[in-house]
Amino acid sequence: MRQIVTFDAYGTLVDFQLGPTTLKVLADRLDLDRLNVDEFLDDFRIMRFHAVLEAYRPFRELLPSSLEIAMRLHGLEYRQSDGEALVAAVPTFCPHPEVPAALRALKSRYEIAIISNTDDDLIAQNLANMGVEFDHVITAQQAKAYKPSRQTFEYAFQAMDIDPAQVIHVAQGWEYDLIPTRDLGLARRVWINRYGHNGSIGARGSADYQPFDELPDLSGLPALLGC
Numbered sequence: 001m002r003q004i005v006t007f008d009a010y011g012t013l014v015d016f017q018l019g020p021t022t023l024k025v026l027a028d029r030l031d032l033d034r035l036n037v038d039e040f041l042d043d044f045r046i047m048r049f050h051a052v053l054e055a056y057r058p059f060r061e062l063l064p065s066s067l068e069i070a071m072r073l074h075g076l077e078y079r080q081s082d083g084e085a086l087v088a089a090v091p092t093f094c095p096h097p098e099v100p101a102a103l104r105a106l107k108s109r110y111e112i113a114i115i116s117n118t119d120d121d122l123i124a125q126n127l128a129n130m131g132v133e134f135d136h137v138i139t140a141q142q143a144k145a146y147k148p149s150r151q152t153f154e155y156a157f158q159a160m161d162i163d164p165a166q167v168i169h170v171a172q173g174w175e176y177d178l179i180p181t182r183d184l185g186l187a188r189r190v191w192i193n194r195y196g197h198n199g200s201i202g203a204r205g206s207a208d209y210q211p212f213d214e215l216p217d218l219s220g221l222p223a224l225l226g227c
Contacts, residue, residue, distance in 0.1 A: 004167050005112050005167075005169075006112075006114070006136075006168070006170065008172060008177050010117070011173060012171050012173070012192050014094070014129075015095065017089075018086070025085045026076065029077055030076075040070060040071075047069045056145055059118050060087045064080075067082060067083055067086060068083065090126070091122055095129060098219040100130050103132040105222035106222055110225070111136070113135055113137070117140045118140060123137070138152075138156040140152060147173070148175060148177070149180070150184070164187075170190040170192060170218075171190075172191070172193070190212065190213045191213070191215070192216075194217060196216075
């Protein structure tokens with residue numbers, strides 16, 4: 001039977017260095033003695049999540065807008081160049097070390113695919129950095145919707161011409177991927193809990209959204225899926 005392993009990209013496969021990059025971009029305005037950096041970055045994350053729940057707009061617009069709101073919340077001066085620098089950095093992010101080998105092993109048995117909250121042009125270089133060809137690449141730009149919207153996943157299944165019961169979804173994002181896929185009838189779901197129980201929304205998990213498998217990274221995924 002045909003099966004596809006679908007992946008979230010940023011955080012799951014790609015080492016999404018958005019926090020450190022943001023601090024570098026804003027280095028000339030960050031008074032680290034005054035600013036609670038963790039709170040600022042957490043607010044930036046929350047603003048991005050709120051933004052994906054609104055009407056669709058390209059990620060290259062959503063990211064700077066979310067940054068601007070978070071900066072205003074903390075009394076920081078926003079410049080257009082800040083958002084532009086952050087968008088320009090996204091394609092430079094590389095895969096987590098274990099990812100290319102795990103993907104190559106999975107391709108021996110499965111089709112592999114991306115379902116990502118991004119724009120086509122932004123993710124192209126991230127995927128090239130992995131050195132592994134994906135059978136399908138589905139983006140929010142194509143779906144005109146962001147995860148956690150069901151529209152994103154339903155578009156992906158239609159575009160790949162696959163029944164959800166033949167899909168194994170693998171993701172780090174708890175609120176973006178694990179929560180919305182519980183009732184989609186997928187064959188299997190795997191949570192890549194890279195950040196452990198560090199107190200963030202995406203790291204605690206919940207038994208209410210079982211069944212899912214949990215791994216700390218992708219190194220154990222091929223064995224888990226029989227490769």
